[in-house]
Amino acid sequence: MPTGQPVDGKGLPRWLRDYFPFGLLHANKPRHFRDILKTVVDNAGQLGDAWRVLNGPCNGCALQTDGLRDNVIPDSPHFCLTRLGLIEETLRRSFDPRRLADLIALSDWPNEDIEHLGRIPVPLVRRRGDRGFAALSYEEAYDLAAEWMRRFRGDRMGFFTTSKGINNEEYFAFQQFARVVGQTNNVDSCARQCHAASVAALKATLGVGAASGSLSDFIEADVLVLAGTNLANNQPLALRYLEQGKRTRGGRPRVIVVNSYREPGLERYWVPSSPGSALFGTRIADLFVQVRVGGDVAFFNGVMKCLVEENLLGEHHRRFIGERTAGFAELVGALGTQSFEFLSEQSGVSRRQMREVATILADCDKATFVWGMGLTQHATGSDNVKAVVHLALALGQLGRPGAGVVPLRGQSSVQSAGECGVAPNIFPGGEPIKEETARRFSDWWGAPVPARPGLATGPMIEAAERGEIKLLVCVGGNLLDTMPDRRFVRRALEKTAYRIRFDVMMNRDALIEPGEAILVLPVRNWYEWQHVFTTTSTDRTIRAFGP
Template identity: 45%
Template sequence: MKYLYLARKRGTKVLVVNPFREPGLESYWVPSSVESALFGTKMTDAFYQIHTGGDLAFVRGVLRVLIDEGGVDEGFVRDHTEGFAELRRVLAAISLDDLAVAAGSTPAELRAFATTYREARSAVFVWSMGVTQHVCGTENVQGIVDLALARGNVGRPGAGLMPIRGHSGVQGGAEMGAYATAFPGGLPVTPENARVLGERYGFELPARPGLTAAEMVEAAGRGEMDVLWSSGGNFLATLPDPNSVRSALASTSLRVHQDILVSPQMLVEGDEVLLLPAMTRYEQPGGGTETTTERRIVLSPEIPGPRPGEARPEWDIFAEIGRRARPLAAPGLGLRSAAEIREEIAEVVPAYAGIERLAAGGDSFQWGGRHLCEDWRFPTPDGRAQFSDVMPAAAEQRPGRYQLSTRRGKQFNSMVWRERDPLTGAGRDALFLSAVDAIALAVTEGDPLVVRAEGGATVRARAHVVPIRAGNVQMFWPEANPLIAQGRRDAVSGVPDYNAVVEISRG
C-alpha cells in the first residue's frame, strides 16, 4: 500500500475493479507517512463494482470502447503484435450492452474506465487471486494482457503487468520448476527438454507433466497414490471440499509431511504417517533466496541462534532421499550446500545467472533487467506479442442464487492471526452481502444464516452488510471451503476455482 500511496502523491490515478468496495482501498493508514498515519489516505480514484467472475467481460468491454473510439495504439499493434484483427472481428459481434451485463457493469462505466486509460501516458495492471482462482482464470489474465497490449503498455517505463503472488516463495519456486507442468526456467515438460536436462544430471527425467497438488489429493482419494509427500502446505485447510481431502489423506498407504510446524493435515490418521521437521530459510546453513514480484532475487542470510535438534534444510532432505532411493543417480544429486545449489541454478537457469554471487543480507539482482520485453521484443518465435480471442461466457444470474467468492483477512495462507478482520470489522463467520440482498432476505447485521452450495454442503454464517455488488456475497477462506466443489479448476493452470453458487436462508 505504501507504493500506491507514493504513486498517488506523484499524480497516478488508481482505478479498482472489484465487487466489494474494500475499506482498505477507500482509506488506508501508511505508517511510514506521518500525515497518512494520523489522518488516513484515500487510495483510489474510481471504483468499478462488477460481478464476481465478470473480469473478462469488463476488460473486453473496455477494449471494445477503445476500438470504437480510436483509443488503440494502432502503430504499436501493427509493428509488434499478431492476432488483433481476429480479436477485433470477434469482439465486433458482441454488443457493449451484452458485455456490460456479463460484467455486472454499465456501458457508461466501461466508457469512463476506457477514457481514463486512454488519456494516461502509461498504465500498470495489478491483479491477484481474485482474477486467477476461477475456471476461466487463464482467460481473465489473457484479457488483461490484451488490454495492456492495445495501448503498448508493456516493456517501457511506468507500464506493465504485475500479478501479486500469494507469498514470498511462489515466484522463485515456480521459476525453479517447483510445479507439475514445467522444468526449471519455466521450460515446458517435453521429451526434448527432458532429454537435455537428463544429460545434465546423468539420469532419466519424466517427459510428461505431473499432477498438481489438487490432482494428487484427488488421485489419493481414488486409491491411486501409494505415497503422498507434502513439503509444506496444509491441504486439509486450503483445498476445496475438506471432507473429501480428509478421506483422501486417510486412505493413502504412506503419507510424509515435511514442514517447519505442525498443521492439521498431519493429525489425520492413516496407515503410516511420517513427520520430517525442516528448517526455515533463516535457519538453514548458507541462507536462502526469495524472488519478488518484480523479479528481484534477494538473499536471506542464515540467522545465528538455537536450532530444533532434528530439523534439516529442505534441500538436504530431498537430496538424501534421492540418493537412497536411486543410488545410481547419486552423482547427479550433488546438493552439498546452499552455495553449490545456487551455482547449479546459475548454470541450469541462465536468467538466474548472478545468484551464485549473492553473499550478504540484502544482496540482490533483477533478472531480465528493469523491464521485460524492452524495446518491444517478446519471447515468442517471431518476437511479436500475441493477442488472444477468448470471450466471456454468457451471463447467468438465477433468482434466489448468489455468487460466492472467498476472501482473506488477517491471515497468512491458512494461518489465521485474528478472529476479527481489522479492516472490515468482520468476524471469521461473516457473510458479506449487500443492503439490497439483506432486504430481500429480510436479515439485518449479525443475523444467523445458513449458506448452502449447489452440491448440498452447508456452512453457518452471520450477516455482515457491506457495499458489495448485489447478487454477490463473500466469506472468509478457509472457513468457506466446504462450499467449494472439488475438481473445478482452470484447465491450463490447474488452479482450483474458489467460488460457488449458493442459496442463503435465515439460520
C-alpha cells in the same frame, strides 16, 4: 464545514472520520502504532531474536524486503503489521512430543490451536491404529523414509510443497529430488494453484508466465488498475508505494479499482512509515468499478470495445499494435459480435463507466495492470487474465518503466516455485516437459528424469483416493483445509498408504490417520539457515540472504 457528506452508523460525517488523526474514528482500521507496541511487549523476553528476524528476509508476503529496508523506495523503512504478526510464530518454542502420544484430545481443535502447540521437536511416526505419534531418532526416520521411497519409486509417489518461507535452493532441490530419486513428475506447489490461471494466460499471450513489470511501477505509473485484489489486507507494503507516488507525483498514479466488493482499505489507508499519511491517511482509489461476480471478461471487453469503436486509440497505440502484436483484427471481430447491452448486462457495469475507464487509459502515458485471485479463482480465470493482457497490449503498456502487467502473488516465496520448476508440466526455467528437455536435464543432473508430465495437486489427490498414489511427500502445507471438498480430501489422505511431512509446526492435515503410516520431520525456518540463500519476489527480483 462540508455539508451533504455521507454519515456512518455512528452518526459521524464521512469527512470527519477520514481526516480525524490516525483514522481513530474508523472502527476496523488497523492500529499500526498500537500493534507495534504490542509486538514489543509480546516479545519482551526475546527482543534480540525478534530484531534478528526483522533484519532478515520478510516472510509476510510476496513483495519481499531486505530486513527493515525497503527495496523500492531508497532509505525508506519497512513497517508491516503482517510481518510483525509473524515474529511470535517464527520464534515459537518446541512442544513436548508426549503431547501427541494421544490425539483424542486434539481431534476437535481448530488449526490455529494445533499450530500454537509449538514447533515440532523431533521426528515423529504414527502407524495405523496408533492413538498418537511416537518419537524417532533422525537415523530411524531417514531409514524409514528411504524404505518407503524404494518401494513406491515412480508415479505411485506424489510431491507437494507450500510457498511460505521456502527459498529458491529448497524449491530446486525438492523438484530435483522428486524427478531424480522419485522418478516422477508428480510434483506441485500451492504457488502454481493460486495463479495457475495467470501463468497459463500470460504464457499464451506474452510467452512468459510471470509479471512483465516491477514494484517500482506502482510509483511510476500514471494509472494503476487494481483488479480482484485487496492490497490493504494482503500486501500492505504496496500501499506505501502508491502513497509515495501520489504524494510526490501530483496525485499519480491514478488508481482504478475493479472489484465486486468496495474494500475499505482501498478507499483510504494510513501508511505508518509516512508521517503525513500516518496522521491523516491517503486516498487510494480514484475510481471504483463494481463488477458483477464472474463479469470481469465482459467488463474488460467493454473497455476494449470503447477503445476500438469510439476511436480512442491514438497513432502510437496503433503503431505498437501493428509492430508488436498479432491477432488484433481477430479480437476486433470477436468484439463486434458482443453488443454493449450484452457486455453491460454480463458485467454489471454501464457503458458510460466503461467509456470513462477507456478514456482514462487511452489518455495516459504509462499504465500498470495488477490483479490477484479475485480474477484467477474462477472457472474463467485464464480468460479473465487474457482480457486484461489484451487491453495492455492494445494500449502499448508493456516494456517501459511504469507500464506492465503484474499478477500479485501472496505468500513470501511463491514466485520461486514456478521459477524453479515445482510443477508437473515444466522443468526449472519454465522448460516444458518432453523428451528433448528431459534428455537435456538428465545430462545436466547426471541421472535419468521422466519425460512425461505428471499430476497436479488436484489430480494427485484424486489418484490417492483411487489408491494409485501410495506415498505422498509434503513440505509444509495443509491440503485438508485449503483444497475444495474437505471430505473427499480427508478420504484421499486416509487411503494414502504412506505420508511424509516436512514442517515447522503440526496442523490438522498431519493428524489424519494414515493408511499405513505417516512420518513427520522437523525443519528449520529460513532465519536459522547457516548458509547464503536466495528468494524471488512477485516481480521476479532475486535477493540473497546470509547468516
